């Protein structure tokens with residue numbers, strides 16, 4: 001019997017299917033539609049699952065949507081309607097969108113599968129985030145669960161605890177519009193980046209500046225009481241712009257061209273100040289969670305948790321014993337949380353078992369067999385293909401990887417990646433700027449074996465677990481500067497990933513690289529800048545051709561693109 | 565190019581979700597999955613031609629102050645022309661001349677209406693606006709008298725949640 005969790009309509013639709021017995025399948029709608037961040041109802045995902053797992057009413061235990069549809073629509077509406085005249089534009093917009101949202105979830109599902117109504121359940125937004133957090137920990141009662149995001153069902157911050165019988169307690173909630181997530185997004189928009197995508201850019205940019213606007217921004221967001229000053233915002237009355245004239249007056253013109261040095265410095269300072277406010281707020285929230293629960297171990301979820309610089313800086317304040325952010329803390333990971341809710345709701349005192357962090361489908365489930373031969377030439381399928389691939393990497397070649405199961409979060413963790421030798425300065429720069437077309441202030445991330453980590457990096461033990469899925473930054477040691485200069489961020493940090501699993505191909509390659517005196521690879525997701533990560537072999541072929549990458553490692557060997 | 569040209573100085577980005585609304589992509593299938601290859605070729609041919617004309621109009625605005633972007637768009641246009649030409653040639657070969665002409669005309673008319681529809685979404689809003697506003701005023705009264713409470717804490721979340729309800 002399958003449990004299915006769905007997250008959709010708001011940001012990055014995704015579906016998670018599990019039988020809690022070894023079969024897990026997490027997929028995103030963007031993988032099929034090839035539209036980055038596709039938020040439509042995940043038709044294509046569900047069709048894929050229906051075909052692969054022969055889904056029907058009889059073998060589905062329940063389908064769970066990750067939030068309460070009406071509540072999430074209503075809570076935002078409710079705030080704006082206090083001043084109906086002033087906020088009329090937003091209200092009209094929101095009212096028009098009523099039927100495009102999740103209200104008709106059951107109808108949408110029923111078009112694809114005939115399923116009885118009582119099998120459809122609805123979790124709650126922050127609860128789904130929280131239940132997804134369980135996928136990476138063992139002793140649930142040791143932790144306090146903090147969820148912090150833009151807004152979900154009118155909630156912006158929540159604190160939960162769970163006892164050993166899975167009785168869940170909510171200790172505290174903060175409500176819309178008092179949201180640190182919306183605050184950060186608004187700054188993102190003010191700087192001219194796109195909301196939902198640009199937050200990472202703001203985070204990278206913040207390392208270049210000094211927090212000289214700290215005082216001004218503290219006026220805008222009260223870090224002690226978690227209150228927002230709505231004078232500076234317009235997201236409750238203007239459907240297309242989130243900051244008001246007052247922010248404009250404070251910082252001057254928005255959307256400047258950051259390629260000019262003067263603007264770059266100013267924007268870096270603003271970004272740096274916003275980052276500082278975020279970190280202070282989170283610090284206070286963690287303290288509050290400790291006061292309420294008495295627990296010093298934290299699972300942090302929600303979109304705000306994607307800010308890995310914040311995680312890293314918080315670890316230096318010794319306010320917790322352990323802090324874990326699961327691989328996909330944002331809304332798309334909530335599909336997993338929703339499935340977990342469905343399971344817990346049926347079994348009352350059990351949750352799903354998760355054996356690893358690669359919850360996506362295996363590559364052979366995705367592809368028809370013949371496609372491999374249609375698009376790729378066999379280069380080496382013997383046992384020493386690892387050696388051949390390593391040789392190519394050492395010589396500065398960029399190699400794509402496509403093996404194992406897919407990753408859940410926004411970051412590729414080796415199974416669907418592009419790799420190159422981190423010691424080779426030229427190929428790293430080439431990969432970043434030419435192939436991936438990223439901006440110069442966003443350096444690429446290193447990947448290495450767990451055993452080598454201490455040689456090059458240092459990190460506070462309290463957040464070390466997050467390194468398995470690039471959930472945090474860590475500090476570079478001098479040894480790293482000597483040899484792997486090009487992967488270090490301007491503030492001396494790296495977004496490192498460590499590999500533990502000795503059976504994975506990534507592990508074998510890294511092990512082999514060491515014979516040539518190179519310990520670190522650069523790892524970046526397998527896509528061109530704004531595209532979704534590759535999904536089937538056709539995407540793989542097209543992306544490799546576009547980026548001019550020739551070689552690819554798959555489950556059974558090394559391949560090369562054909563010229564068609 | 566995206567960085568080069570900013571509408572209202574804001575990063576210009578193509579939001580693919582908009583093309584759903586304008587009817588170029590359907591939510592449950594791609595056009596090329598639904599249409600026969602021949603019809604699809606005509607669809608592409610007709611629409612690429614129209615797209616080309618629109619782009620030319622757009623670049624004329626840019627010519628003076630963004631010459632670099634202008635050039636880049638010219639390159640895209642050449643590409644576009646090729647697409648249109650190839651697909652029309654393909655369609656011609658595989659259709660009778662008569663059915664080809666009819667289908668091409670049909671696609672052009674459809675596209676024309678699609679543009680009218682997309683452009684008029686805003687213009688016709690004045691009809692619906694009063695209705696929506698009266699709904700809003702109504703709700704605001706209801707909310708004013710309803711004193712809705714929010715729960716800051718919850719002792720047993722799983723017990724207090726109704727899994728089948730959407731509220």
Ligand SMILES: [Fe+2]
Pocket residue numbers: 125129149150151152302303330331
């Ligand atoms: Fe959320």
Ligand SMILES: [Fe+2]
Pocket residue numbers: 612643644647
């Ligand atoms: Fe085209």
